[in-house]
Amino acid sequence: MSSEKTPETTRHIPILLEPIADFLFEGIRALPEDATPGVILDCTLGGGGHTARLLEKLALIPGAEKHLVLGVDRDPDAIGRNKIRFKNELSAGRMEIHHCAFSESMKIIGSRPIYGMLADLGVSSDQIDSETRGFSFRFNSPLDMRMNTGSGEPLSSWLSQVSESVLADVIWKYGEERFSRKIARRIIDLRSRGEMPKDTQGLADAIRSVFPPKLRHQGLHPATRTFQALRIEINEELKELETLIREGFPKTAPGGRIAILSFHSLEDRLVKEEFRNRDRYELPFKKPLQADEAEVTMNSRSRSAKLRLAIRKASEPEAPQSRS
Numbered sequence: 001m002s003s004e005k006t007p008e009t010t011r012h013i014p015i016l017l018e019p020i021a022d023f024l025f026e027g028i029r030a031l032p033e034d035a036t037p038g039v040i041l042d043c044t045l046g047g048g049g050h051t052a053r054l055l056e057k058l059a060l061i062p063g064a065e066k067h068l069v070l071g072v073d074r075d076p077d078a079i080g081r082n083k084i085r086f087k088n089e090l091s092a093g094r095m096e097i098h099h100c101a102f103s104e105s106m107k108i109i110g111s112r113p114i115y116g117m118l119a120d121l122g123v124s125s126d127q128i129d130s131e132t133r134g135f136s137f138r139f140n141s142p143l144d145m146r147m148n149t150g151s152g153e154p155l156s157s158w159l160s161q162v163s164e165s166v167l168a169d170v171i172w173k174y175g176e177e178r179f180s181r182k183i184a185r186r187i188i189d190l191r192s193r194g195e196m197p198k199d200t201q202g203l204a205d206a207i208r209s210v211f212p213p214k215l216r217h218q219g220l221h222p223a224t225r226t227f228q229a230l231r232i233e234i235n236e237e238l239k240e241l242e243t244l245i246r247e248g249f250p251k252t253a254p255g256g257r258i259a260i261l262s263f264h265s266l267e268d269r270l271v272k273e274e275f276r277n278r279d280r281y282e283l284p285f286k287k288p289l290q291a292d293e294a295e296v297t298m299n300s301r302s303r304s305a306k307l308r309l310a311i312r313k314a315s316e317p318e319a320p321q322s323r324s
């Protein structure tokens with residue numbers, strides 16, 4: 001029997017739910033009553049867990065309903081699920097849902113002030129636990145891995161033309177996989193013999209075969225890091241985050257709150273570097289927040305999560321005029 005759930009249910013357990021919802025909520029509570037109606041942007045709606053909690057909290061502040069939660073996701077399944085989950089909020093005008101990459105969300109927001117922003121990066125449990133999307137080798141599915149199934153290049157197509165050196169670099173950079181060169185050589189060798197794996201389990205077996213025998217069946221599955229790397233590449237995940245930092249962060253209103261939950265050191269580094277600018281941001285915590293033992297026990301995905309929070313400062317001091 002299939003373990004896929006019905007379209008309106010999610011398997012995703014939101015991580016660091018209360019600290020994120022509280023942080024964004026406090027930003028709205030601090031606004032003056034006559035503040036221009038604005039938005040709280042959920043860049044990564046996923047299962048809708050963070051947004052649901054935030055909406056519950058916002059309902060407690062009289063007048064807060066003029067500020068709406070604008071949720072985006074590039075996964076059409078996530079959009080479909082959330083339109084069902086939040087049908088009441090949508091019809092009450094407390095929420096908007098848009099199908100797009102968060103790098104494109106600024107166009108949708110237009111001139112509305114952004115009072116809060118959340119990006120909970122990476123994939124949802126709905127994606128990783130899907131039997132058909134190709135994110136996991138626990139199921140045998142076509143090599144796709146696109147979050148947006150309606151655009152972009154599926155993994156099978158990318159693998160059919162990538163060079164060995166680019167493939168090795170991707171596996172090394174995004175997966176920190178020490179056998180990256182051997183894995184790339186093996187995949188390209190199979191391709192040149194017309195034996196390219198056509199599904200996730202075939203690819204996982206090919207990756208496993210380059211590992212020394214004693215590492216093939218112990219600890220983390222040998223394909224785990226490579227699958228993560230390929231997913232990051234196929235979905236241009238770092239480019240998306242760079243665009244959000246460059247184009248989205250500056251659009252947050254003074255006092256606007258930004259919460260970024262990341263699962264990869266390269267993502268966390270980008271956010272950390274940006275938040276270092278103390279002319280632009282006030283940081284409630286110097287170090288990233290992480291899930292406590294109780295949360296990790298309940299939800300193992302939370303183990304590697306790092307949450308960075310920042311509050312946008314009123315304005316940046318003007319750059320000193322250079323003397324001519």
Ligand SMILES: C[S@@+](CC[C@H](N)C(=O)[O-])C[C@H]1O[C@@H](n2cnc3c(N)ncnc32)[C@H](O)[C@@H]1O
Pocket residue numbers: 012013014015043044045046047048049050051072073074075078100101102103120121122123124125147240
């Ligand atoms: C970790 S889940 C978010 C879970 C959500 N916070 C919750 O509580 O249910 C990440 C979601 O973000 C989406 N996503 C990832 N990168 C994206 C991007 N660049 N633009 C839009 N959506 C993205 C994925 O499709 C996925 O549904």
